[in-house]
Amino acid sequence: MEPHIASVFDRDLEAVQAMIMKMGGVVEAQILDSAQALESRDAELAEKVRVTDRVVDELEERVNAEAARLLALRQPTASDLRTVLAVMKIAASLERVGDYCKNMAKRSHVLANMPSINGSGMALRRMAKTVEGMMKDALDAYIKRDVELAQDVLSRDQDVDQMYNALFREFLTYMMEDPRNITPCMHLHFIAKNIERMGDHATTVAEQVIYLVTGNMPDEPRPKTESVMPADLGDGED
Amino acid sequence: MNDMRLVERDVDATDIKIKARNVQVYYGASHAIKDVDVDILDKTVTAFIGPSGCGKSTFLRCLNRMNDTIDIARIEGQILLDGEDIYDKRVDPVQLRAKVGMVFQKPNPFPKSIYDNVAYGPKIHGLTRSKAELDEVVEKSLRRAALWGEVKDRLDKPGTGLSGGQQQRLCIARAVATSPEVLLMDEPCSALDPIATAQVEELIDELKQNFSVVIVTHSMQQAARVSQRTAFFHLGNLVEYGETGQIFTNPSDPRTESYITGRIG
Numbered sequence: 001m002e003p004h005i006a007s008v009f010d011r012d013l014e015a016v017q018a019m020i021m022k023m024g025g026v027v028e029a030q031i032l033d034s035a036q037a038l039e040s041r042d043a044e045l046a047e048k049v050r051v052t053d054r055v056v057d058e059l060e061e062r063v064n065a066e067a068a069r070l071l072a073l074r075q076p077t078a079s080d081l082r083t084v085l086a087v088m089k090i091a092a093s094l095e096r097v098g099d100y101c102k103n104m105a106k107r108s109h110v111l112a113n114m115p116s117i118n119g120s121g122m123a124l125r126r127m128a129k130t131v132e133g134m135m136k137d138a139l140d141a142y143i144k145r146d147v148e149l150a151q152d153v154l155s156r157d158q159d160v161d162q163m164y165n166a167l168f169r170e171f172l173t174y175m176m177e178d179p180r181n182i183t184p185c186m187h188l189h190f191i192a193k194n195i196e197r198m199g200d201h202a203t204t205v206a207e208q209v210i211y212l213v214t215g216n217m218p219d220e221p222r223p224k225t226e227s228v229m230p231a232d233l234g235d236g237e238d
Numbered sequence: 239m240n241d242m243r244l245v246e247r248d249v250d251a252t253d254i255k256i257k258a259r260n261v262q263v264y265y266g267a268s269h270a271i272k273d274v275d276v277d278i279l280d281k282t283v284t285a286f287i288g289p290s291g292c293g294k295s296t297f298l299r300c301l302n303r304m305n306d307t308i309d310i311a312r313i314e315g316q317i318l319l320d321g322e323d324i325y326d327k328r329v330d331p332v333q334l335r336a337k338v339g340m341v342f343q344k345p346n347p348f349p350k351s352i353y354d355n356v357a358y359g360p361k362i363h364g365l366t367r368s369k370a371e372l373d374e375v376v377e378k379s380l381r382r383a384a385l386w387g388e389v390k391d392r393l394d395k396p397g398t399g400l401s402g403g404q405q406q407r408l409c410i411a412r413a414v415a416t417s418p419e420v421l422l423m424d425e426p427c428s429a430l431d432p433i434a435t436a437q438v439e440e441l442i443d444e445l446k447q448n449f450s451v452v453i454v455t456h457s458m459q460q461a462a463r464v465s466q467r468t469a470f471f472h473l474g475n476l477v478e479y480g481e482t483g484q485i486f487t488n489p490s491d492p493r494t495e496s497y498i499t500g501r502i503g
Contacts, residue, residue, distance in 0.1 A: 004500045075459055077486045077498045215488030 001079070009074055013083060016066040017143075020087050023059040023094045024139040026052060028132050030101035031198065035128030038108040038191065039121035049105040056098035063091040082215065086208040090142065093201040097135065100194040107187045114184040117174055120167070124188070127163045127195045130156070134202035141209045153206035154218065160199035167192045255280040255420060255450040256301060261315035263296050263305065270296045272474040274315075278420075278467075283442055283451045285465035285482065287458055289497065292471040294454050298422050301452065302338035303331045319420070336363050339413035343425040345405030347397030347412070352389050355397040355408055356380060359416040375415055383411035384441050403434025410441060414449075421445060423453040427460065439464050458498055462486050470494045 004010050030049055037045035067088050070076060076084050134153050141149035171185040171192075210218050256278035263271035271293045278284050278301075286294035296305065303324060305311040317324050324334055336359065347355050356376045359365075366372040376393070380386040385407040389400070397408050406426060413421060423442070427435040442464050445451055455461050461468055462482060469479040470493070478485065478494045489495045496502045 002496065002501050005502075006500060009500065077458065077462070078489050078495045080499045081487060 006074075009080075012066070012070055012074070013080065016063060016070065016087055017083075019059055019063050019066065020090055020094075021139065021143065023056060023063070023091060024135070026056055026059070027094045027097050027101070028136055028139075030056070030098055031128050031132040031135065034101040034104040034108070035125040035195075037105060038111065039125045041108070041112045043109060043112060046105040046108045050102050053098050053102040056095055060091045060095040063087055079212070079215075082212045086142075086212040089208050090205050093204045097198045097201050100198050103194055104191050107191055111184055111187055114187075115180070117171070117181065117184055117188060120170070120188050123163070123167055123170075124191055124195065127160060127167070127192065128198075130160055130163065131195055131198045131202060134160070134199060135205065138202050138205035138209065141206060142212070145209070145213050147210055147213050150206040150209040151218070154203050157199050157203045160196055164192050164196040253280040254278070255320065257316075257318040257321075258297075258300075259316045259318075261297070261300060261313070261317060263293070263300060263314075264312040265296075265308070266310040270474055271300070274476045276469060276476060276479055278450055278452060280450045281446055281448070282467055283446050283453060283465040284467040284469065285461035286452065286454045286469050286471060287456075287461050287497070288471035288477075289502070290456075293474040294469075294471040295424055297471065297476075298424055298452060298454050301420070301422055302335045302340055304335075304340065306331055333363075336416040337418050338420040338422060339416060339418035341406070341409050341413050341421065341423045341426045344429050345402060345409050347400070347405050347408050349396065349398055351394045352380075352397045352400070352408060353393040356411050356415045359412060363416055365416065379411040379415040380408075382414050382441075382445070383407045384437060384444075385411055401434070403430050403437060406430055406434065406438060407441065410438070410445075414445070418449065420450045420452065423451065425454055425456060428456065435460070458486075470497060472497065 030052060033045055034049045036042065037049060067084050070084050074080070134156050137149055138153045140146070141153065168189065171189045174181040175185045207218055210216070254277045256276075258274060258276045258278075261271055261274040262269065274297060286298060288294045299305045300313055300317060301324075305313060313325065319334075319338065323329070324338075348358065350358070353376055356379050357372055360372060360375050366375055377386060377390075380389060385404060388404060389395075389408075397405065400408060406429070410421075410426075426442075427438050430438065439460065442451055442453065446466075453461070453464065465482045467479065468482045468485040470477045470485065470489075470491070472493050478489060478491045480490075485494065486498060489498065493502070
């Protein structure tokens with residue numbers, strides 16, 4: 001699309017989009033680092049994740065302040081308006097993902113002093129890796145205004161739900177086998193649930209890309225796994 | 239989810255007041271309006287937007303045959319007001335303009351008293367039978383134009399002595415005094431300050447209870463604020479016509495998008 005007659009409008013829009021990309025970069029690293037810290041019981045890395053959350057929070061505030069300024073001073077319309085609305089929602093989603101990573105880092109501190117649950121660290125890291133890939137593609141789709149890529153991200157959320165369901169069953173089994181597993185498994189279950197929620201936020205970002213480009217939210221609700229298992233049981237947040 | 243303006247849509251009128259078909263306007267050799275089809279709804283504010291020279295004012299002026307006064311202007315096509323062709327030979331343009339009133343860019347009160355400004359139309363069209371009836375029309379019109387409170391004690395003072403915003407509302411009172419069915423407004427706020435603009439916009443919103451209002455404006459924010467339907471003109475074409483909320487959030491034509499987002503002049 002051609003530039004605005006008022007070039008400062010373009011600069012402002014680009015600045016706020018640059019903040020989103022910066023936020024996205026930090027949050028992607030948070031996802032991988034927090035999962036890595038959990039698996040390798042790396043207290044230092046976990047601490048880094050915890051501290052970095054503040055950066056994400058500050059960036060979200062800046063995005064919101066800049067978006068409010070654009071609304072007040074430029075009265076954006078059409079795709080400009082949708083851009084401003086989308087960056088606010090994307091920033092909110094990224095901020096939530098940052099919070100989940102921080103929570104994961106805190107739990108990995110606790111888990112470091114407990115017996116390890118066989119294979120759980122690796123499974124969670126694999127799940128986190130999948131979610132990070134979704135978030136990366138959702139943000140790429142945002143920058144390229146690529147609806148197809150955004151649709152692809154939406155379709156991948158069911159993989160994450162499946163991983164979560166499998167882990168849920170696994171943790172349940174461990175807890176039934178030995179009550180001493182209950183505390184670590186509860187923590188690990190919350191972590192799995194948090195990663196599953198991160199996947200939902202990645203789909204929110206992808207949905208915003210579709211709204212931004214087409215002016216409409218995606219028609220079909222994203223695919224759900226068949227079974228009435230934990231991811232579907234619903235905490236009403238979906 | 240796609241209904242951005244549910245409340246407005248609920249009360250939206252669907253009766254067509256003016257139906258224009260294949261309208262062409264030529265100024266000498268230049269083709270100013272190209273094949274415009276549009277349905278203007280009753281009891282609705284319709285905004286015409288577009289860059290300077292796009293034909294929006296020209297088209298507006300077709301709706302009450304103001305272009306008749308321009309020798310080199312030639313109009314083709316059909317414009318129906320309540321199903322009747324306004325360019326039919328039997329239609330008297332003066333009578334037509336009593337039904338289709340107009341408010342101009344610059345307030346242009348007659349150099350007469352406030353009272354006479356408003357009473358002029360009803361008098362020449364013979365709409366009232368007594369002084370008492372005329373008084374009533376003047377008061378009602380000034381009230382409708384939200385000016386009564388400010389001028390009721392000085393109706394005999396010249397209209398030109400009022401402030402710009404008051405003068406424009408006086409012109410609106412003058413336009414509504416003949417009980418028109420359609421009110422055309424050509425940039426009615428461009429000479430007004432923001433407060434007077436807000437008053438006129440509030441007035442437009444009230445007027446739509448009774449009239450079909452068509453407003454030409456250069457201010458896209460104004461079009462967004464006051465209208466329920468927006469028509470975008472470009473180079474003599476009607477590019478896009480639709481619900482105002484949709485036009486400003488998700489226009490379907492790339493030219494509309496470029497114009498309302500400030501990308502083409």
